[in-house]
Amino acid sequence: xxxxxxxxxxxxxxxxxxxxxxxxxxxxxxxxxxxxxxxxxxxxxxxxxxxxxxxxxxxxxxxxxxxxxxxxxxxxxxxxxxxxxxxxxxxxxxxxxxxxxxxxxxxxxxxxxxxxxxxxxxxxxxxxxxxxxxxxxxxxxxxxxxxxxxxxxxxxxxxxxxxxxxxxxxxxxxxxxxxxxxxxxxxxxxxxxxxxxxxxxxxxxxxxxxxxxxxxxxxxxxxxxxxxxxxxxxxxxxxxxxxxxxxxxxxxxxxxxxxxxxxxxxxxxxxxxxxxxxxxxxxxxxxxxxxxxxxxxxxxxxxxxxxxxxxxxxxxxxxxxxxxxxxxxxxxxxxxxxxxxxxxxxxxxxxxxxxxxxxxxxxxxxxxxxxxxxxxxxxxxxxxxxxxxxxxxxxxxxxxxxxxxxxxxxxxxxxxxxxxxxxxxxxxxxxxxxxxxxxxxxxxxxxxxxxxxxxxxxxx
Numbered sequence: 001x002x003x004x005x006x007x008x009x010x011x012x013x014x015x016x017x018x019x020x021x022x023x024x025x026x027x028x029x030x031x032x033x034x035x036x037x038x039x040x041x042x043x044x045x046x047x048x049x050x051x052x053x054x055x056x057x058x059x060x061x062x063x064x065x066x067x068x069x070x071x072x073x074x075x076x077x078x079x080x081x082x083x084x085x086x087x088x089x090x091x092x093x094x095x096x097x098x099x100x101x102x103x104x105x106x107x108x109x110x111x112x113x114x115x116x117x118x119x120x121x122x123x124x125x126x127x128x129x130x131x132x133x134x135x136x137x138x139x140x141x142x143x144x145x146x147x148x149x150x151x152x153x154x155x156x157x158x159x160x161x162x163x164x165x166x167x168x169x170x171x172x173x174x175x176x177x178x179x180x181x182x183x184x185x186x187x188x189x190x191x192x193x194x195x196x197x198x199x200x201x202x203x204x205x206x207x208x209x210x211x212x213x214x215x216x217x218x219x220x221x222x223x224x225x226x227x228x229x230x231x232x233x234x235x236x237x238x239x240x241x242x243x244x245x246x247x248x249x250x251x252x253x254x255x256x257x258x259x260x261x262x263x264x265x266x267x268x269x270x271x272x273x274x275x276x277x278x279x280x281x282x283x284x285x286x287x288x289x290x291x292x293x294x295x296x297x298x299x300x301x302x303x304x305x306x307x308x309x310x311x312x313x314x315x316x317x318x319x320x321x322x323x324x325x326x327x328x329x330x331x332x333x334x335x336x337x338x339x340x341x342x343x344x345x346x347x348x349x350x351x352x353x354x355x356x357x358x359x360x361x362x363x364x365x366x367x368x369x370x371x372x373x374x375x376x377x378x379x380x381x382x383x384x385x386x387x388x389x390x391x392x393x394x395x396x397x398x399x400x401x402x403x404x405x406x407x408x409x410x411x412x413x414x415x416x417x418x419x420x421x422x423x424x425x426x427x428x429x430x431x432x433x434x435x436x437x438x439x440x441x442x443x444x445x446x447x448x449x450x451x452x453x454x455x456x457x458x459x460x
Contacts, residue, residue, distance in 0.1 A: 086160050089145040094120055097146060101139050108258050112139055115255045119143040123150035126194050126226035131246055133231050134257030136356040140230035144196050147228055151194055159192040163213070164203045164390050165324040168420060169449075170212060172323065186212075190219040194226045201233025202352050202390050214241050221245045232356060233392065269357050269373070270347035270380070272336055280333035282308060296447045300327065303445050307331040311338035314382055314414035317440040321422050325449030328418035332384050335416060339382055347380035351401070352391045358400060374400075378407040381414065388419040402430055409433040 094116075101112035115132060122130050123146070130147075132140040148158045161169075166189065173182040189195065195216075203209050218241075220227050235246055235254065246252050287300030303320065310318050311334070318335075320328035336346045349357075354377065361370040377383065383404075391397050406429070408415050422434060422442065434440055 086145065086148060089141070089160065090149060092142055092145040093149050094123075094146045097139075097142065108138070111255070111257050115139070115143055115257055118253070118255060119147050120150075122228070123147040126151060126156065128224070129221075129227045129229065129246070129252035131229045131231070131235075131252050131254045132257060133235065133254060135232060135360060136353040138257035140257060141198055144198060144228050144230050148194070148196055156194060157192060158194045158196065159189060160196045160198065161189070162198045162324075163200050164387075164420075166197070167203055167209050167212065168324055186216075190216050191223075191225070194228070195220060196228040196230075198230050199352070200229050200231040201238065201392060204389065204393060210239060214239075217242060217245050221248070221251060224251070232352065269354070270349055270376070272333060272340075272346070272348045276333055277337050277340075280330040281337050282311075282334045285327065285330055285334060292447065299444065299446045303327065303331060303443050306441070306443050307335055310416075311335040314339065316412060317409075317415045317417065317434075319422070319434060319440055319442045320416070320418045320445060321420075321442055322445030322447070323420060323449065326445040326447045328445060329386055332386060332416050332418055336382070336384060345381045346384065347377060347382065348384040348386065349377075350386045350390075351388050354385075355391055355397050355400060374403075378404050379413070382416070383408060383413070384416045384418075386418050388417050389421055398430070405430050405433050409436070409439060412439055 097116065099113055099116050100109040101116075111134075118130065126147075132143060134140055145160065148160050151158050170182065170185060170189075173185045197216075200213070203213070217227075219225075229246070235243055238246070246254065282304070285304055287297055287304055289297075292300070306318070314335070320331060322328055333348070336348055339346050358370065358373060361368055361373055388401075391401070407413075417434070422431070434442075
């Protein structure tokens with residue numbers, strides 16, 4: 001298998017160095033709509049908020065700007081979808097949703113039906129906060145995405161954010177070449193007419209992250225701005241400030257979807273949805289976008305070639321390192337598809353989901369044993385751990401991941417890991433394995449978030 005060094009050397013010899021343009025120049029060249037100067041009234045946001053006192057009927061409510069009235073319905077919806085940050089979730093809607101959910105007990109079906117009805121009602125008139133809690137697989141994100149899509153169809157601006165991704169974007173905005181300044185991005189998140197925070201509690205537990213999230217939540221709490229939140233984390237386990245906002249019955253309604261009691265979810269863990277296999281493969285991975293810097297094209301092509309080589313002969317570990325939206329998951333799924341097409345076994349899992357499923361095996365409703373699932377993960381022929389580091393930083397979670405990683409490292413079992421941050425080796429037994437060059441090849445991907453490129457690429 002061609003080494004990373006050889007791939008990069010070959011690509012560098014084939015390419016001519018180019019001086020990178022700044023981020024604003026890139027965005028300006030993406031599409032015609034962005035070339036046009038932004039509206040002088042709304043600054044390009046498409047909506048306005050009246051300056052009225054707290055308690056007024058229009059306080060905190062978004063009003064469409066004049067520029068929106070000049071757009072066609074298709075143009076307006078297209079703009080809202082790009083702004084919403086929905087990605088593949090833009091396909092989810094209430095019409096395609098089973099009102100009683102997919103499987104489960106009578107109790108979980110009743111819970112989903114209640115949440116389904118409330119979600120439809122909320123999407124027709126977003127008011128207050130809607131908090132959806134429960135384990136992975138209960139349909140929280142599906143309902144939140146359906147709300148977002150229904151609102152956008154009605155012309156209501158929405159910003160949908162997976163919480164760890166949102167924090168990544170905020171950190172990146174400190175870069176002077178970022179397309180939005182930190183203040184601009186933070187203000188948009190705080191003040192968007194409808195904000196959807198997906199998987200609150202899955203972010204890394206840092207003082208900075210906690211403070212930024214509370215600032216967002218507190219601003220929207222005081223202003224009474226419509227907000228939808230999904231979380232796997234029990235409300236009681238959140239910090240007291242956040243807990244007090246979520247439990248205020250005058251503002252927020254909490255719906256607990258519970259545990260998914262269907263054995264299908266547990267036995268199906270590790271399986272890759274057919275929709276992902278169709279959307280994410282080597283054939284539709286794009287690295288030739290004209291808006292990319294030469295160095296960005298090189299790193300994407302190098303990652304692509306590395307993934308292709310690994311798919312032919314999975315040996316050792318492959319770690320894709322990069323920010324959200326750079327193609328890490330896409331390349332991992334592409335490798336998985338190649339292996340599945342060859343009749344090989346692949347176990348794919350989003351790391352926080354894996355830990356949720358392991359916890360659920362202790363439930364009396366589970367027909368899958370903890371030992372059975374844990375051994376399957378540790379010894380599967382090809383394991384893909386997606387978004388390592390997105391899990392809650394608890395001692396139990398760290399211990400389980402350590403056991404999995406040590407087992408597979410010692411036996412050199414083929415493993416693919418995607419992560420946004422490669423931890424330091426100092427005092428961290430997991431990091432020491434990830435940084436072992438005898439077993440692990442680390443592929444850094446330095447490229448912009450494709451979801452903001454307007455290119456239509458399927459990379460994730």
